[in-house]
Amino acid sequence: MRLVLKPALSRSWRDKETLQFGTVTRYAGVLDHADKALCDFLGLVDGTRDRPALLEAGERVGLGREPADTLLTELEEIGLLDDAEATDRALARFPQQHRELLGPDLASLSLVHSAPCAAPAILARRADARIEVRGAGRVGAAVAAVLAAGGAGTVTVADGGRVRPGDCSPAGLSPGDVGRLRSTAAREAVQRASARPLLPGPRRKPDGPPPDFVVLAPRDGSAAFAGGTYEARLLLRAGVPHLYVGVVEEFGVIGPLVIPGMSACGHCLVLRREDEDAAWPRVLAQLAHGGSGQARTPACDTALATAIAGLAALQVQVYLDGGRPPSVDGWCEVSARDGMPRRLRLRGHPDCGCLWQPLPPG
Ligand SMILES: [Zn+2]
Structure with missing residues (x-):
């Protein structure tokens, strides 16, 4: 599983250390104490690394392995993570041109069904x-x-x-x-x-x-x-x-x-x-x-x-x-x-x- 912050969510600062994901406040995910190390780490949650690689990266950017692990768990619990690998697999079921059109649909599905693999699984089911x-x-x-x-x-x-x-x-x-x-x-x-x-x-x-x-x-x-x-x-x-x-x-x-x-x-x-x-x-x-x-x-x-x-x-x-x-x-x-x-x-x-x-x- 290659983790990525849900690309459908905007990011904005509620104050100088509180980061909000998503615009609609009712559904927004909020991270407190978002310092530089945490923000650097979030930049690495881009779908190119699995969890062990992300923990190593957490160590490298000064966040620490354990805090990185805790943060990933928290991000998953509040529905902010997707699995880029599952997303690629689901989209591969469709012709290239349709894949590009389906981007926003899949992004919407990932907000309705927040678990990292849920939206790709549903899109694959639609394909059948x-x-x-x-x-x-x-x-x-x-x-x-x-x-x-x-x-x-x-x-x-x-x-x-x-x-x-x-x-x-x-x-x-x-x-x-x-x-x-x-x-x-x-x-x-x-x-x-x-x-x-x-x-x-x-x-x-x-x-x-x-x-x-x-x-x-x-x-x-x-x-x-x-x-x-x-x-x-x-x-x-x-x-x-x-x-x-x-x-x-x-x-x-x-x-x-x-x-x-x-x-x-x-x-x-x-x-x-x-x-x-x-x-x-x-x-x-x-x-x-x-x-x-x-x-x-x-x-x-x-x-x-x-x-x-x-x-x-x-x-x-x-x-x-x-x-x-x-x-x-x-x-x-x-x-x-x-x-x-x-x-x-x-x-x-x-x-x-x-x-x-x-x-x-x-
Ligand atoms: Zn009847």
Whole structure:
């Protein structure tokens, strides 16, 4: 392990002998009695030395071997150290150009997960992740591109037809894609985001293993209502975690993120809406079947769609990185009226039964 002070943290003096690492005071690490020998030693914690070499260096700069050892332990305990060796290994999983783009992402991961090897381990896990996004509209294509940029190793986008102007957004499909096959344009958006050459991408075989995660982002925004569909039931049965995301009229919705057998599912949300509004099933049926009551110009604010895509991608990352995002047992809404994210809680519905079904084998 070659130790390095977290490169993501700024350094500033709180007074003439108190050194602060990081700007956001709540999370800052502070070192007292930072004299010249200590500062000289800190300059050597640059990722080129392992611990024994650093202890020797501590002796050389006049700090002393034992104080250097104590200082390294303290730096690790307050989350200021990374392992440069593990970082190099994790980045080596990605093509050179993507590696350079991932620098700030890895720096952010190292602040969220402070142990020296934690962030590289998570980035390496992202490199193995296989994510499928269903829907290449204004939200879905952007979710896919952002996930790929953040290090998800395999991101495929499933959709049919050709790109329409309403599918385009600055984070997803570009206006130059209008008229092209959605599947091709979305694949290229993913490849551009991760600095890969524009080549025919991987296709999932129908009988191959399921993806690690599925994002349900149909272009019409119906993800917000689609729980309980055949598609969702298949994902539940296969034990594949999935997230609903979409923009409906002036509302953006993220969630629920469903961990099969462990958190409330999309059908729980549908049943809850039915409890609150007896006419809901009739409205839902008309939405689902593309009846004459469909909006002639479906609303989808670009800023709202981009924000929803970014939040959705972030919550997928948080989940795949081992956390519990707010869309688990809940959902998040953002309105184009005020841009204020709100989180609503979702309990497993007693008539759904998704939480008492046994997990699939394997
Ligand atoms: Zn359910």
